[in-house]
Amino acid sequence: xxxxxxxxxxxxxxxxxxxxxxxxxxxxxxxxxxxxxxxxxxxxxxxxxxxxxxxxxxxxxxxxxxxxxxxxxxxxxxxxxxxxxxxxxxxxxxxxxxxxxxxxxxxxxxx
Amino acid sequence: xxxxxxxxxxxxxxxxxxxxxxxxxxxxxxxxxxxxxxxxxxxxxxxxxxxxxxxxxxxxxxxxxxxxxxxxxxxxxxxxxxxxxxxxxxxxxxxxxxxxxxxxxxxxxxxxx
Numbered sequence: 001x002x003x004x005x006x007x008x009x010x011x012x013x014x015x016x017x018x019x020x021x022x023x024x025x026x027x028x029x030x031x032x033x034x035x036x037x038x039x040x041x042x043x044x045x046x047x048x049x050x051x052x053x054x055x056x057x058x059x060x061x062x063x064x065x066x067x068x069x070x071x072x073x074x075x076x077x078x079x080x081x082x083x084x085x086x087x088x089x090x091x092x093x094x095x096x097x098x099x100x101x102x103x104x105x106x107x108x109x110x111x
Numbered sequence: 112x113x114x115x116x117x118x119x120x121x122x123x124x125x126x127x128x129x130x131x132x133x134x135x136x137x138x139x140x141x142x143x144x145x146x147x148x149x150x151x152x153x154x155x156x157x158x159x160x161x162x163x164x165x166x167x168x169x170x171x172x173x174x175x176x177x178x179x180x181x182x183x184x185x186x187x188x189x190x191x192x193x194x195x196x197x198x199x200x201x202x203x204x205x206x207x208x209x210x211x212x213x214x215x216x217x218x219x220x221x222x223x224x
Contacts, residue, residue, distance in 0.1 A: 035212070043201070097161065099144075099156070101154045
């Protein structure tokens with residue numbers, strides 16, 4: 001069945017270092033979404049990418065959607081302690097409105 | 112706007128008891144979803160709805176039921192609670208896929224003993 005995997009599962013960085021998480025789908029996606037979940041919190045929608053090769057920036061966060069629309073990445077420049085949490089990518093399951101969430105990457109930032 | 116609200120925040124059930132988790136959204140979204148998230152894991156879709164009167168199963172529907180009588184409300188019913196249903200339950204709502212992301216409620220932390 002359709003799968004969405006993320007690597008790494010866990011990353012520990014020093015504050016100020018960069019961080020990247022990668023998302024890979026077993027099928028082509030019409031769009032990819034990214035969410036952040038703080039420890040003990042709920043997922044919060046960050047962004048949606050739709051076009052092949054699309055790149056979007058939100059302050060220190062850069063999101064990319066692969067040319068084949070099967071992979072995506074989230075890069076954080078100069079991490080801060082406020083970036084701590086789990087980052088999930090998600091894509092539509094087939095042609096439905098149901099999302100399949102990736103396995104998530106837990107980011108820990110040491111001050 | 113309150114967004115997506117869920118009640119209760121916490122609940123402890125005994126095996127075999129039943130309960131309803133409430134979810135309300137005030138964003139006039141047609142699409143609503145119920146997920147469960149086990150510790151350290153990702154989100155699994157239980158049920159979803161594309162509008163009032165229309166519901167469909169997700170990945171893990173067994174042991175749960177839903178109804179959608181209004182656009183705003185999407186309650187999740189647990190019948191005959193089992194320890195395997197211990198989890199955090201999130202309700203979410205959205206416009207159709209491609210028109211932005213899903214907005215999640217704060218969650219209900221359920222323990223079945």
